[in-house]
Amino acid sequence: MYRKIYILPLFLLLLGSCKKSDTLTTTTSPKDSTAAVATSGDPLPSWNDGALKKDIIAYVTKVTKEGTPDFIPVEDRIATFDNDGTLWAEKPYVQELFAFYRVKKLVTANPALAQKQPFKAVVEKDKTYFEKGGDKALIELVAATHTGLTEDEFEAEAKEFFAGAQYPGKNVPLKQIRYQPQLELLNYLRANGFKTFIVTGGTIELVRAISADFYGIPKNQVVGTSFKYKYDADKNSIIREPALDLLNDKEGKPVGIQLHIGQRPVFACGNEGGAGDLAMLKYSQGSKYPSFQLIVNHNDSIREYSYQEKDNLSLNTAAKNKYHVISMKDDWKKIFPDK
Template sequence: MKRIYVLPVFLFFLVSFNKIEKYTTFNARESIAVVATSQDPLPSWNDGPLKKDIIAYVKKVTTKGSPDFIPVENRIATFDNDGTLWAEKPYVQELFAFFLVKKMVEANPALVQQQPFKAVVEKDKAFFENGGEKALIELLAATHTGMSEDEFEASVKEFFGAAKYPSKNVTLKQIRYQPQLELLNYLRANGFTTYIVTGGTIEVVRAISEGFYGIPKNQVVGTSFKYTFDDASNSIKREAALDHLNDKEGKPVGIQLHIGQRPVFACGNEGGAGDIAMLKYSQGNKYPSFQLLVNHDDAVREYSYQEKDNLSLNAAAQNKWHVISIKDDWKKVFADK
């Protein structure tokens, strides 16, 4: 993810919350067992140089006696989320923020006269365009704070059980990238510990990381608000103040705070230069490292977009990172369910 949230705002309102579907979970152990016995651990990847490079890297760093062997405790893999593990047009957390606005306004209609609620209800795109990141953080602070963690997590699960992705009219599990799910499983089957390092708020991603990706919530690094302990309710609550923006140069900082060591494998995406610092940080590892950058170049099966300054792809070329062409490298883009 490149910034916390990006417009266009009007897409937020296209999500339907009427049909509640069963919230299923991702069984990481079963998936790893399948990978371990599979002749092709990455079946949704086209056979080609990139797939071969990934498999060759994993083999050389996990083979005992190899000069490139990496001890299990140092096999850290970090993945961005938006645009890297699932689609980001629009951002899922944008949809969630507006879902919360709807609930809050229904509970307290007077909020409709206050910003940023007023702008959301009136579909005032200019309010967010003119206010930029400040206005969007204000929206997050208004909707993501002031409640206990249990209450917030319940809201997240309610949203994910009902929401449809606007531009494709599918469940949110169906906007996950199938090749990336296979890559996560393949790495874990070979002793890697996988982390999500996202620009999104940590609480939202933690609530779904296990069920969507097989990644426990304590292996999620993200943007966070300040926490306080409420003695009366014996619970943790978030204040309406940003603590850490886990984007761009903030990602290596978040990795150090939460993980405490550089990843040897890092994967991000092109679209806003949000992952360059994480991939550079990974490349500074004392062990052999591998960097991947997803290029959104498939307008037919996914989306086609790029940075105006081409900063991420330029960095990939300069630093010899591997670039995923969705159009050329993936046989299949999205998960079926």
């Protein structure tokens, strides 16, 4: 199953045992960090001064300087970012929270569903159902809660969810779990002619519902896991069917990039935690232009979380291929947006 939608955090959430962390402050919009750049002259004010920050600025400077061997034309300045654990927190995944939100609404409208799986397992917080059922049970839950709606209906559901949801353990609106340094990086790249895309394992429609508001990224620049569609002539709308079309994780990410963008990114950023972004980073490194790869390392248990892969695959791959690693603890002055 795709790690950016469900894994063990699903079971922890079902049990009501989400890990608590530091309290977050109120948020700013993506545009607010641009204003900070104009005031301070520092394009990345929430990044600590160090080798990584210098490398990012040096890369952007060299590839945007016309008349040099490293110059990248504007039309080829494609930057891709994973979402969960890269642009916002992923413990638990927001996709899970939306699935549970949908279960509650569906069961309220039709109480008989509480006796049918997978609704019954969610209502009764039965983690063994998902542990025993594995990927099949998790896909069943996603299909049951994310399909059967027109795209307009789904977007309305998503926006209603985001308007009222609180992030477990932190008890803040979902907008406040974004990473401030990444908001600045997105703005810095765009200010230098890069087109920024979200390439997520989460479902494409859920992220599209908030991408412009949360990140300044329009919905047509979101690549994600998608279900099969069909056109309903009577409703004159698109209906999502309960069957996966593209699993946009791991090796699926380069496929999604080709399908939606049509060219390799020269700048790619993912995170360590499930090895789901390595294929995207490798794909980026194959560009004919100078490229830049970043991996967020979740190593700050005080301000965010601390977790690593058991086999350390992402960080080992980063060292082998000379990807840049973001240490949350050492490279970011702050993690979440200020008031």
